[in-house]
Amino acid sequence: AQSVTQLDSQVPVFEEAPVELRCNYSSSVSVYLFWYVQYPNQGLQLLLKYLSGSTLVKGINGFEAEFNKSQTSFHLRKPSVHISDTAEYFCAVMGGYNKLIFGAGTRLAVHP
């Protein structure tokens, strides 16, 4: 069965600092991985996805993630964060019948 573990429930960071949000997955089938962002009181927006090919995936808002098969990880990074990046970030793996299996989320809090 597939599962996702987000290793940090909260990540505080200062504005313009780099950030990494960690995600480990477990899957016995082809791996499709996603990062979604949820701004306060809003729905989920896709940041980026890994389906196949290059292990470094670039997404919206300057985010990128690296798929590492040997470490079963898909960590999300941004070299310089803004206040507006404050949100909840969810890592997900695709399970059978296209369902998304989410991690518990990481709250990114960017401070001035």
Place this chain on the structure above:
Amino acid sequence: DTAVSQTPKYLVTQMGNDKSIKCEQNLGHDTMYWYKQDSKKFLKIMFSYNNKELIINETVPNRFSPKSPDKAHLNLHINSLELGDSAVYFCASSPILPSSYNEQFFGPGTRLTVL
């Protein structure tokens, strides 16, 4: 222009009541989903429908009954509401199942509060 819409956005009700949440997508997708986000922000699939046919039912209590009148709509009816049903419910849609990846587009969510 809204791709996936849900009504209502907020729903406050008493224990024991029956309520419905509606979802509509104008993306021409064949598959629709309901996810539940609990108070700890944990997101879990509840149901999915493909062309009005139930595909996924993730051990959700029988009090929850999804209904898909057509492929653009997936409504969620909840009977005998309980305190533990308080959550944010998200609708999503994607193009056809099931053999390959299809991106899911999420609605804005419906915050259900059961008193």
